[in-house]
Amino acid sequence: MSNIEEIHKQTLLEGRSALLRTNASLEQTQKSALEAEEIGTSVIQELDSQRETLLRARDRLVNTDYELSRSRQLLRMAQNTVLANKILLILIIIMEVFILCSIIYLKYLRK
Template identity: 50%
Template sequence: MTSSEMFETLEEELQNLCDTIESRIDNKLVGSPFGESRKKLTSEIERDLQEGQNLLRQLESEARLAPVPYRHELTAKISTHRQNVSKLNNRYHGVLGSFGDRKNYMPDPRRTVLEGQRALERTSDSIARSTAVAIETEQIGNEVIGELGTQRETLVRTKTRLVDTDVEISRSRKILRSMYINMIYNKIILLGIIVIEVLILAIIIYWKWFR
């Protein structure tokens, strides 16, 4: 899983957690009587708020690993999520310290619509970001394929040159061997001529002085 995919997963998890906390505050905590059930509910909300802080820290870690062009955008999103978690924390403690009527904490339909719009915008941004990452990945893949093709052509040309060089070396060896054989042959002929001349000279001396 890439850094961007992990960020989207954590972001979705945090948003679902915030929705759960808000629902527990508005629909369960407000106006609930004091007792074990309320105590259990507050423990669950506090645990969820703590989990929200943990998710924020994980989002910050993933943002630091993201490509530089997206890092500023992710940081802005984290800031928005941090504000939402802070608001929920303030609302939670406000409800705990208040004995007001449940109606004072009923969800505002207008706010609900706005939150739905924001959720839709987040989804659209997530799709756009995923599309951008996919396009960037495709471009990188095409560049790598092109580079590999160029390297292959270079290797083929190098191999061809090596084959040609080997052929030239073999031809040179044959020429040198032929020259060496001719040199030996010429030496033998020269030696034969010298021997013949010595014999002729010996015959002449013998004929002239010993006859």
């Protein structure tokens, strides 16, 4: 009987050893899972921060595009105004030259 008890005892020791190894393996797996969860959480937080940064950048870009369109429109209006002023100035100069020529003709050449 002692042989059976010894085998039984040996089997129990092996089972206990297997349980301890399994327990250690489960603890290591749980530790790895917690580390992976922490890494995942920090990655999600970083991605959320980057998302907010990208959204702000997109909003600034849309705003800048609107402002550029408005600036182009204002520049076009200013360019048209400058062109109209140049044409008006040329017409005034032509009229002055015509008046001057008329005065010279009437005063000196008509006599």
